[in-house]
Amino acid sequence: MIKGIFETHLNVTDLEKSHHFYEQIVGLRHAYGQQERGNSFYWIGGEGNAMLGLWQKDPAEVQRQHFAFQVALEDMKQAVTYLDDKGIKTHNFLDDDIGELYVFGWMPAVSVYFTDPDGHSLEFISMLPDEAKPELGMVPWSEWEKMHGRVKEDTA
CATH class of the missing domain: 3.10.180.10 (2,3-Dihydroxybiphenyl 1,2-Dioxygenase, domain 1)
Known part of the structure; x- marks a missing residue:
């Protein structure tokens, strides 16, 4: 039934810094984001293949x-x-x-x-x-x- 992992999410302390890292350094393509909700999503392996979600949180919530x-x-x-x-x-x-x-x-x-x-x-x-x-x-x-x-x- 399971064919893979479609998405995973990370809590981050600085969404803009993480946006730069995952897009410019790692090379992921930005898919969608909601600044007001503090999130940003990136395609992995092409659109619709897999996704990474980033959520800006208080440092105490970032493990x-x-x-x-x-x-x-x-x-x-x-x-x-x-x-x-x-x-x-x-x-x-x-x-x-x-x-x-x-x-x-x-x-x-x-x-x-x-x-x-x-x-x-x-x-x-x-x-x-x-x-x-x-x-x-x-x-x-x-x-x-x-x-x-x-x-x-x-x-x-």
Whole structure:
């Protein structure tokens, strides 16, 4: 019966700042808003596909949440550079500062994390075309690509 999640909502402290972030930084298309009610809605993946709603609230009503945006694998290859160019600090799942994204072997998928102006944890994630390998746990993306013959190993 359920085919996906159509919408999710976040409470934010500054609707204008969040509007700028989600439209100009993340790249979502504005769908609708009611300034008098303190809300703004954004299409995800094209009109009618999915939606993100933002609601301006008192800071005491804003609790940190997490959600992930699905992106194409080709876009994931540029995601860190894209976000860095917009002044957004990124990190991997382990937040280990090695400067490399990880693959969740059980899916398998690769992702990068960042935060919005209210500290909500956001993620760009891309499914990989490979068979899941849950026994590997988390693997640096470069290692995963080597295991699947997409990157030549150094022979020096």
